[in-house]
Amino acid sequence: xxxxxxxxxEVAAVATTSRDRPYGARPLQVRPYGLRARRVRPYGVRGRRxxxxxxxxxxxxxxxxxxLVVILLVVQFALWFHGRQVADAxxxxxxxxxxxxxxxxxxxxxxxxxxxxxxxxxELLSGATATAWEEGDRRGVEITATAVxxxxxxxxTTFTVTARFGGPVECFRPDDGGAGCQ
Numbered sequence: 001x002x003x004x005x006x007x008x009x010e011v012a013a014v015a016t017t018s019r020d021r022p023y024g025a026r027p028l029q030v031r032p033y034g035l036r037a038r039r040v041r042p043y044g045v046r047g048r049r050x051x052x053x054x055x056x057x058x059x060x061x062x063x064x065x066x067x068l069v070v071i072l073l074v075v076q077f078a079l080w081f082h083g084r085q086v087a088d089a090x091x092x093x094x095x096x097x098x099x100x101x102x103x104x105x106x107x108x109x110x111x112x113x114x115x116x117x118x119x120x121x122x123e124l125l126s127g128a129t130a131t132a133w134e135e136g137d138r139r140g141v142e143i144t145a146t147a148v149x150x151x152x153x154x155x156x157t158t159f160t161v162t163a164r165f166g167g168p169v170e171c172f173r174p175d176d177g178g179a180g181c182q
Contacts, residue, residue, distance in 0.1 A: 076150045080159045083124050083147035087163035090116035090130065094141030095165040098132050105139065106132040113141050124148060125161060133166065140166015 094113030098105050113130035128145035147159040 072150050076159070079124070079150065080147040080161065083121065083145065083159075083161045084163065086117065086121040086124055087128070087143040087145055087161045088165070089120060090114075090128075091141045091143045091163040091165040094130055094132065094143075095139070095167060098134075098139040098141055099167050099170050101169055101171040106134075109139075109141050113143060117143070117145075135166075137169050138166050139169055140164060 090113045093116045094109040097112050098109035100108075102108065109132045110130045114128075117125060117128050117130070125145035125147060128143060131142050131144070133140055133142060142164040143162065145161045147161050149157070149159065
């Protein structure tokens with residue numbers, strides 16, 4: 001590419017010939033600037049576009065759904081885990097009353113477990129049921145519920161929470177080796 005430089009600031013020289021211009025581009029002007037010449041694009045002429053222009057926006061549009069799914073899965077796991085903790089607390093409280101040796105232990109234990117569920121996480125667990133159980137000299141409460149879904153896109157997918165707590169019935173046991181409660 002041949003460049004002609006004028007030494008006076010009033011004159012600007014055209015830099016190229018037509019065979020040196022790639023793809024019919026306009027010639028660049030060269031103007032003197034101090035002792036060095038600098039290349040200046042003529043007013044209104046744009047250079048070639050960067051071939052990677054807009055690539056960041058496309059990459060973001062491609063990766064963003066994956067990032068959102070990961071975030072929603074983390075939130076869903078956190079809600080399921082918190083729901084499990086609430087169910088554990090309710091079953092523990094119900095089991096505490098179920099282990100007492102009273103006539104109304106079953107109703108007391110189920111009512112206390114339901115009360116804890118309503119107090120701690122009323123919207124966190126749906127369809128929660130508290131069931132008192134007895135196996136030999138052990139009593140307790142089992143909680144079964146479904147954790148809330150962050151995005152209910154898959155209605156067949158449910159996050160079930162089950163908690164079961166119990167222990168031996170608290171009663172007086174004679175020191176003579178008898179096995180039963182008195």
